[in-house]
Amino acid sequence: MGAEAIPDVHGHAGRPPSSCRPIVHCPFVAFYEVCFNFRMNTIEVQDLRRVYNASIGAIRRSRKEIVAVDGISFHIEQGELFGLLGPNGVGKTTTVKMLTTMLIPTSGRIRILGLDVVKDAKKLRPRIGFIFGGERGLYWRLSGVDNLRYFGSLYHLDPDATRKRIPKLLEMVGLSDRGEEKVEGYSRGMKQRLHIARALLHDPEVLFLDEPTLGLDPVGARDLRVIIRNLQAENKTILLTTHYMFEADALCQRIAVINKGKIVAEGSPAQLKSIVSDLSVIEVEIFGGVDDRLPALRALPAVDALSIENREQKQVLLIQSPAGAEAVSTILKLLDGVRVGKVAVREPTLEDAYIRLVEGEA
Amino acid sequence: MKRLTQLRRHLRVILVAAEMSLRNNLTDGFVIFGIVIQPMIIALMAFWMLRDQGPDDIIYIVVGSGMTGLWTTTLFIGGQAISGERWTGTLEMLVATPAPLHIVVIGKTLANVLQSLSAMVATYALAGLVFGALPTIARPGWFALALLLTVPAYVSFALIIAPLFVLNPEVRRLQNGLEFPVYILSGFLFPIALLPGWTTPLSYILPPYWAARALHGASSGGDVADILFSMAMMMLSILIYGLLTARLFRRILYKARVEATLVRQ
Numbered sequence: 338m339g340a341e342a343i344p345d346v347h348g349h350a351g352r353p354p355s356s357c358r359p360i361v362h363c364p365f366v367a368f369y370e371v372c373f374n375f376r377m378n379t380i381e382v383q384d385l386r387r388v389y390n391a392s393i394g395a396i397r398r399s400r401k402e403i404v405a406v407d408g409i410s411f412h413i414e415q416g417e418l419f420g421l422l423g424p425n426g427v428g429k430t431t432t433v434k435m436l437t438t439m440l441i442p443t444s445g446r447i448r449i450l451g452l453d454v455v456k457d458a459k460k461l462r463p464r465i466g467f468i469f470g471g472e473r474g475l476y477w478r479l480s481g482v483d484n485l486r487y488f489g490s491l492y493h494l495d496p497d498a499t500r501k502r503i504p505k506l507l508e509m510v511g512l513s514d515r516g517e518e519k520v521e522g523y524s525r526g527m528k529q530r531l532h533i534a535r536a537l538l539h540d541p542e543v544l545f546l547d548e549p550t551l552g553l554d555p556v557g558a559r560d561l562r563v564i565i566r567n568l569q570a571e572n573k574t575i576l577l578t579t580h581y582m583f584e585a586d587a588l589c590q591r592i593a594v595i596n597k598g599k600i601v602a603e604g605s606p607a608q609l610k611s612i613v614s615d616l617s618v619i620e621v622e623i624f625g626g627v628d629d630r631l632p633a634l635r636a637l638p639a640v641d642a643l644s645i646e647n648r649e650q651k652q653v654l655l656i657q658s659p660a661g662a663e664a665v666s667t668i669l670k671l672l673d674g675v676r677v678g679k680v681a682v683r684e685p686t687l688e689d690a691y692i693r694l695v696e697g698e699a
Numbered sequence: 700m701k702r703l704t705q706l707r708r709h710l711r712v713i714l715v716a717a718e719m720s721l722r723n724n725l726t727d728g729f730v731i732f733g734i735v736i737q738p739m740i741i742a743l744m745a746f747w748m749l750r751d752q753g754p755d756d757i758i759y760i761v762v763g764s765g766m767t768g769l770w771t772t773t774l775f776i777g778g779q780a781i782s783g784e785r786w787t788g789t790l791e792m793l794v795a796t797p798a799p800l801h802i803v804v805i806g807k808t809l810a811n812v813l814q815s816l817s818a819m820v821a822t823y824a825l826a827g828l829v830f831g832a833l834p835t836i837a838r839p840g841w842f843a844l845a846l847l848l849t850v851p852a853y854v855s856f857a858l859i860i861a862p863l864f865v866l867n868p869e870v871r872r873l874q875n876g877l878e879f880p881v882y883i884l885s886g887f888l889f890p891i892a893l894l895p896g897w898t899t900p901l902s903y904i905l906p907p908y909w910a911a912r913a914l915h916g917a918s919s920g921g922d923v924a925d926i927l928f929s930m931a932m933m934m935l936s937i938l939i940y941g942l943l944t945a946r947l948f949r950r951i952l953y954k955a956r957v958e959a960t961l962v963r964q
């Protein structure tokens with residue numbers, strides 16, 4: 338999988354690494370960037386809003402306004418991998434569709450590579466790529482290779498270069514031996530893999546990945562993360578949405594958490610984790626009943642919250658504590674007489690921070 | 700130079716879209732029926748009814764039944780050219796690529812028209828089998844020319860129908876109702892002179908009418924001046940419908956991006 342160089346579709350072999358290229362082809366900007374070590378934003382989103390007019394009721398049709406995106410602003414620098422996280426139905430896909438010219442914003446402004454997504458859609462489209470998680474958006478009666486050839490022509494790629502590039506892309510997503518088969522016979526994950534190949538076909542500068550690992554098996558998801566890292570190494574600008582916190586933590590330089598159409602927090606994974614940095618999580622494995630000890634444990638000043646997870650023959654006490662490791666001896670004293678297994682104190686994860694952010698809002 | 704590159708790109712999109720459309724259609728039983736089987740059945744019935752008539756009528760039927768098949772596919776498959784892709788989620792993808800949608804749709808409808816014309820050839824061969832000799836085409840040169848013009852005439856007409864069906868669901872409901880009247884108004888199987896006078900202007904705005912008039916004229920030995928006139932009218936309609944198309948597509952696409960109707964669940 339993956340690391341091998343793929344011939345680029347534009348046909349120039351010795352393109353300079355994109356890190357040396359100014360984003361805007363203007364000598365002044367290039368000069369400015371070099372002198373002040375200042376990077377232009379590749380993506381700028383300002384007060385973005387999107388309202389849907391949904392019709393409800395089958396017989397007496399009435400209209401209802403749904404505010405899917407409610408005034409969000411963010412920016413993504415060139416070469417940055419930016420994550421958009423949030424619960425179901427909070428407007429992530431809607432945002433990505435506006436960024437990829439499929440939807441017109443109700444209000445607000447989006448500039449990508451210095452181009453306005455509404456006014457300059459035509460100029461922008463060849464330079465961006467997108468993946469939407471799911472099985473739709475492919476021609477099921479055509480083979481995987483034909484799907485890619487078709488999209489190659491839609492991106493005005495050189496036919497010969499495309500023909501050479503397709504096998505490499507199929508290899509990269511692990512579909513080499515299935516490319517000639519019709520897509521209708523593909524599994525869900527195989528379709529998702531084909532989507533990945535399609536999105537990379539024209540070697541876009543900016544990539545929008547909306548739940549790209551949806552439906553992938555663990556190996557496929559890991560492979561995709563390797564692909565994403567390689568793309569990042571090529572200095573592509575990437576926006577990623579995902580429901581897997583460890584994935585966001587591992588990949589993203591910056592994350593925005595969005596809830597009910599609004600951004601509720603933004604920062605690096607470390608910054609977001611610091612929201613819950615006042616807490617540590619103490620995990621205590623126990624064998625046998627402890628119900629009689631729980632009230633005393635809960636009453637400890639060092640215990641903020643306590644929950645029990647059942648794992649096969651054992652149970653795990655999950656204790657959120659501001660005191661961290663110092664609380665362990667007090668806790669173990671209260672558990673005297675109970676068979677205790679492993680005890681661990683861990684840092685809060687991005688998931689702990691996310692849950693606090695999203696539930697704090699609710 | 701830039702124009703030339705642009706043109707080459709468009710041509711390539713048209714060709715690949717047509718190729719993919721053909722590959723797609725060839726696995727679709729309903730399409731095969733509409734394109735190949737149905738016109739042959741119509742022709743066979745007509746041959747049977749006219750089995751004692753002269754060879755002039757046979758070529759008239761070959762051309763006429765071919766035209767009916769062409770219209771059916773234009774209406775049903777062409778009408779689906781855009782709306783069908785909404786259900787598969789591919790329309791959104793198409794719209795977000797650099798290729799203009801109407802160029803893609805030209806490719807798709809071109810495939811349909813060529814498929815239907817091949818059915819006309821099959822009907823011609825069928826007539827040869829039924830009557831023991833291939834029907835004669837009175838003016839083969841003119842016929843070939845008229846056939847060549849028929850392709851873009853139908854494509855440009857389909858290009859109007861496809862976005863109209865997306866724009867307005869009410870129009871879509873008329874789809875079934877449109878099939879038969881156009882057979883009659885276009886004079887596929889009998890001359891429009893048999894119709895009441897008030898319907899004539901309706902015939903005149905239909906490119907299929909001018910195509911049928913030119914093809915019937917050329918195959919049955921009609922007046923060359925009239926064939927020429929019909930071909931000129933086809934060109935005019937290609938021009939008019941072609942100009943309308945670009946505007947119509949721009950409008951429906953903008954509207955669909957505002958109303959979020961590029962996809963249907």
Ligand SMILES: Nc1ncnc2c1ncn2[C@@H]1O[C@H](COP(=O)(O)OP(=O)(O)OP(=O)(O)O)[C@@H](O)[C@H]1O
Pocket residue numbers: 389390391403404405423424425426427428429430431432959
């Ligand atoms: N075409 C549409 N018409 C009406 N409402 C829509 C449409 N598309 C999305 N919505 C609504 O907009 C809101 C945001 O949806 P969106 O798909 O952007 O959420 P999301 O954050 O991507 O969710 P998920 O994590 O489940 O993918 C939801 O309430 C959804 O029902």
Ligand SMILES: [Mg+2]
Pocket residue numbers: 429430431547
């Ligand atoms: Mg979504």
